Amino acid sequence: xxxxxxxxxxxxxxxxxxxxxxxxxxxxxxxxLGPNGAGKSTTMRMILGLDRPTxxxxxxxxxxxxxxxAPVHEIGALLEAKGFDKARSARNHLIxxxxxxxxxxxxxxxxxxxxxxxxxxKQKAGGFSLGMGxxxxxxxxLLGDPGIVMLDEPVNGLDPDGVLWIRTLLRALADEGRTxxxxxxxxxEMELIAxxxxxxxxxxxxxxxSMTQFIESWSSNRVRVMTSDVAALQGVxxxxxxxxxxxxxxxxxxxGLHAAQIGQAAYEAGLVVLELTPLAVxxxxxxxxxxxxxxQFHTGEVAA
Amino acid sequence: xxLPTHQIPAGAGVSFPRVVRSEFIKLRTLRSTWILLGSxxxxxxxxxxxxxxxxxxxxxxxxxxPPQSLGLDPVTTVxxxxxxxxxxxxxxxxxxxxxxxxxxxxxxxxxxxxxxxxVLWAKVLVLIAFVLPVVILAGIGAFYLGMAVLxxxxxxxxxxxxxxxQRVLIGxxxxxxxxxxxxLALGLAMRSMPGAIATVIGGVLILPALLTALLPExxxxxxxxxxxxxxxxxxxxxxRADLLxxxxxxxxxxxxxxxxxxxAAWLFARRxx
Numbered sequence: 381x382x383x384x385x386x387x388x389x390x391x392x393x394x395x396x397x398x399x400x401x402x403x404x405x406x407x408x409x410x411x412x413l414g415p416n417g418a419g420k421s422t423t424m425r426m427i428l429g430l431d432r433p434t435x436x437x438x439x440x441x442x443x444x445x446x447x448x449x450a451p452v453h454e455i456g457a458l459l460e461a462k463g464f465d466k467a468r469s470a471r472n473h474l475i476x477x478x479x480x481x482x483x484x485x486x487x488x489x490x491x492x493x494x495x496x497x498x499x500x501x502k503q504k505a506g507g508f509s510l511g512m513g514x515x516x517x518x519x520x521x522l523l524g525d526p527g528i529v530m531l532d533e534p535v536n537g538l539d540p541d542g543v544l545w546i547r548t549l550l551r552a553l554a555d556e557g558r559t560x561x562x563x564x565x566x567x568x569e570m571e572l573i574a575x576x577x578x579x580x581x582x583x584x585x586x587x588x589x590s591m592t593q594f595i596e597s598w599s600s601n602r603v604r605v606m607t608s609d610v611a612a613l614q615g616v617x618x619x620x621x622x623x624x625x626x627x628x629x630x631x632x633x634x635x636g637l638h639a640a641q642i643g644q645a646a647y648e649a650g651l652v653v654l655e656l657t658p659l660a661v662x663x664x665x666x667x668x669x670x671x672x673x674x675x676q677f678h679t680g681e682v683a684a
Numbered sequence: 685x686x687l688p689t690h691q692i693p694a695g696a697g698v699s700f701p702r703v704v705r706s707e708f709i710k711l712r713t714l715r716s717t718w719i720l721l722g723s724x725x726x727x728x729x730x731x732x733x734x735x736x737x738x739x740x741x742x743x744x745x746x747x748x749x750p751p752q753s754l755g756l757d758p759v760t761t762v763x764x765x766x767x768x769x770x771x772x773x774x775x776x777x778x779x780x781x782x783x784x785x786x787x788x789x790x791x792x793x794x795x796x797x798x799x800x801x802x803v804l805w806a807k808v809l810v811l812i813a814f815v816l817p818v819v820i821l822a823g824i825g826a827f828y829l830g831m832a833v834l835x836x837x838x839x840x841x842x843x844x845x846x847x848x849x850q851r852v853l854i855g856x857x858x859x860x861x862x863x864x865x866x867x868l869a870l871g872l873a874m875r876s877m878p879g880a881i882a883t884v885i886g887g888v889l890i891l892p893a894l895l896t897a898l899l900p901e902x903x904x905x906x907x908x909x910x911x912x913x914x915x916x917x918x919x920x921x922x923x924r925a926d927l928l929x930x931x932x933x934x935x936x937x938x939x940x941x942x943x944x945x946x947x948a949a950w951l952f953a954r955r956x957x
Binding site: 425428429430431432445446448449450451452453454457459460462463464465466467468469472475476477478479480481482483520524 | 692693695696697698699702703705706709710713714715716783784787788789791792793794795796797798799954956957
């Protein structure tokens with residue numbers, strides 16, 4: 381479990397992370413979503429004690445990460461794809477890091493196999509593609525067989541194969557009962573993997589909700605109807621619909637009914653329907669809407 | 685979803701010996717480590733032999749006579765290569781301090797050792813473990829081979845039992861190792877290889893000599909405390925009256941090494957990685 385409490389990070393006059401609080405609960409995939417520069421990486425670095433918070437605190441499994449006796453057994457992290465020495469082989473990179481945690485070469489070979497790098501383990505990591513580098517970073521994160529896996533933009537720059545591989549791996553890690561915390565600037569990625577969603581924009585938390593709830597609150601139940609007699613249709617639907625609006629073309633926007641229900645009602649009332657369009661809002665749009673002006677939106681609005 | 689608490693295996697975790705082992709593996713698995721140590725060994729010995737040959741007249745300079753700087757005492761002659769060894773090991777120190785900042789690997793390292801300072805102490809210990817034995821080997825190699833050349837030509841030689849030869853050999857080993865540590869400290873503090881290399885070579889090794897040559901005599905009382913001047917009493921055969929005596933020289937030089945590491949440690953522990 382990761383507990384972030386009133387965390388703030390200022391760089392000079394710039395506030396990168398602004399008094400945020402959230403909890404990453406055990407045993408599920410939590411997505412940390414936000415546009416580039418929203419403060420995701422800064423937050424993750426503060427979780428690991430790499431950056432010193434200006435205010436607030438972070439607890440990993442109940443205590444600050446710096447105080448952990450077996451840090452990489454608690455939380456394994458991938459922060460940057462190219463965080464290795466180009467001149468060293470992948471295997472030696474892992475062996476060197478593993479030694480500091482008392483992890484032996486058997487485990488090194490195990491994680492190399494797990495991420496599919498066994499065949500290139502003795503090659504210099506400098507020659508690796510972005511995808512291979514990302515796999516090596518994930519191997520580092522898994523060395524300590526940690527209960528929490530934290531990945532910063534793990535699918536950034538990967539080809540479709542690599543994206544699929546990471547998605548499958550993260551699902552498998554979560555199914556093993558691990559806590560997975562991953563950041564992305566792509567809602568489409570989160571839709572496929574996250575159970576819980578934390579959205580950040582300009583250093584503030586905009587939403588902290590379950591994926592199911594987020595989908596429910598943003599999926600559209602609005603339908604646009606063009607009919608010969610708007611007033612009559614409105615009368616027919618009055619007791620069933622939640623709300624009516626008129627758009628600038630004179631069409632009726634009905635909230636709370638499906639298109640089929642409206643079509644059926646119009647037919648029964650003998651009204652001519654000229655157009656019947658469900659107004660879809662994709663999660664990507666919802667995310668854009670939520671983050672386009674961070675200052676106007678607050679956590680409560682989404683959960684409502 | 686409920687979940688069993690994740691178990692950390694018994695005996696797992698960070699300890700100082702493990703961090704030392706980790707840093708040892710990191711340095712051992714870089715080819716540049718062996719290239720720098722190998723070239724230091726080769727140049728230290730080769731220049732000793734070349735200087736010995738030159739001083740016996742077996743090699744002439746461009747004008748046909750022995751180079752002017754040679755023909756002094758035999759110990760100074762055979763240890764001519766020490767200056768090159770010093771430069772190479774200072775660079776080696778910078779590399780072991782700044783290299784991880786170039787790749788961003790430092791953040792991975794500090795994720796493994798979040799208490800940070802053990803990483804610095806381990807880097808210093810491992811650097812000493814790599815540099816000191818090779819410097820001693822190189823110094824003794826240059827001494828014996830150089831003396832063999834001098835002896836074959838019937839020139840004056842010195843033996844290792846000679847007290848000033850011992851002082852200079854041990855002193856140079858300590859000086860070169862100490863300068864490697866200063867390089868490491870600068871590398872870690874500046875987080876940039878080019879900047880730290882320029883500082884250690886330009887600022888620590890060349891500038892004091894330049895200032896000593898350019899500034900008036902009255903400045904000597906201050907300049908003698910600079911690292912390279914403070915090291916002169918234990919790295920040069922002839923003790924110079926205008927510099928510090930042996931023990932103050934050692935104290936001042938060790939002071940520079942400790943100061944550089946203390947500043948690096950202070951920054952390393954506090955700064956955002």
